[in-house]
Amino acid sequence: MEKLSEMKAIRAAYGEALVALGAENKRVVVLDADLSHATMTLNFSRQYPKRFFNAGIAEANMVCMAAGLSTMGFVPFCSSFAIFGAGRAYEQVRNSVAYPHFNVKLAMTHAGITLGEDGGSHQAIEDMALMRVIPGMTVVVPCDANETKKAVFAAATINGPVYLRLARPATRVFEQNMSFTLGKANVMRSGTDIVLFACGIMVATAMECAAALSQHGISVAVVNIHTVKPIDRVCVLKWAQRCKRVVTMEEHSVIGGLGDAVSDVLLGNGNFAFTKIGVQDRFGQSGKPEMLLAEYGLDTAGSLARIKTLLG
């Protein structure tokens, strides 16, 4: 069912998707805060210079400019690194975008520890938590290049704020024809012994874990929760109740992210063996992305070790 093919950076897909969206929707405008070469909004700025606004190194200002543009009927996509867009400009997102429920899309790249060498100061491990807690905010974490493109287009179809959490490194690209509906989880693989709920780059890791475990006769389900908010409660409950062993996998702090979103759904709905794979309440640091994933227990080996604690 799941065929892994090429590798492609999610942010590269974001850059391409913006240009495609901009071609079909003239109300789409893009703002960046001096990182257009890294967030890949550069493509859009070259194609549609009049609809691109560089806010300078002033993320708070960028978010409020986008709010103003949205009141004029435009659909602004704001980009920077997640640490600045969700972190530094948090209160602007909350008060100038989400409080008036403006139609602003916050597509923040370089989220999580796989930002790599720039280190812990730049690695957002809390952005999902910050965005999830805001009323009316939709939070989407695409798993690959194809899903990123679909998420960008889907975000533009709903009226309201959307946070798109985008990773930096090249990741495996799943099949093109995988369906994508905001708020509806994708079952990547069926199973009965244990379910892995994953988002973003951890979906590929979950698939590798499932393949490895199946070699030992363990039946593993993998569910891609690309929309962390509003979470697909029906799907989460169904698979958790079927498997009874639940693992969440995210490249984010285990506080406030996917793990908490899933546990909120399960609370009061049965007895489950449950563990959260993620950054265990510590900051990131410099290093190559793959080395960091291993250091933080988010690579396949580290994930398998934690999953096995539920298998007894």
Add this chain to the structure above:
Amino acid sequence: MLTCENEKELALRARNMRCHIIRMLEAAGSGHTGGSLSIVEIMALLYFKHMNIRPQEPRWPDRDRFVLSKGHAAPGLYAALCEAGFFPEDELKTLRKLGTRLQGHPDCKKVPGIDMSTGSLGQGLSAANGMALGLRLSGKAARVYTTLGDGESEEGQIWEAAMTAVHYKLDNLTAFLDHNGLQIDGDVTKVKSMLNPGARFQAFGWNVLYADGHNLRQLDAAIELAKQTKGVPTMIIAKTIKGKGVSFAEDKAEWHGVAPKADEAVQAIEEIMAGGCK
């Protein structure tokens, strides 16, 4: 140019707005008296002379926009909107009460005629820039007006936005600095040395104009000049008096965030009415 008749009408509007402000704050039992009273003449000129708006069609696409960046002066904005007919006068009594459209700080989702939710200081000028860019991109001739506080200008984002407005040559933007010289903790020059705000904005590249913020003729002339200015945004430094029109509140930082009690309200209304229209 303001005719005598215009001036009389605007002065009457300003007087009514001051009465509204006092009455709604008294009914609410809390709120920001000083900074609401100081922006009254600015609001009167915008809502009753310069801004192209339709109270019966608040979302009219070609309207001029207004952003109250110093959102705590919400009573000043509500007074203008009510006086202009955006909502009934009776509603003013609901200010700050559970279920009201008139929130403690302006909420554009609730109140007709409000273009931007504000209250968290420093954010309104950036939003106004976004609106001005949006108007230009849409090919609309409408203008954007915004009112900032001098204390508010201690927020760094004001200066991010000040750079942006000049960078994008937003000549369809006119900002007012309600320079009443006081903030919650006292004199703006003592809290954070907000000296010479005009020179600061000028250094950032703005067209800076000065006016007595309670002198309708001076304010009117400045707004007209701003409309004719091309290639740069205009900042009108309006020298104002916090608590203007009410003797016991004038120029007193203590009246930043306090509402008048019943007896104080009576005295305030008497003084405002006696001030009359010159």
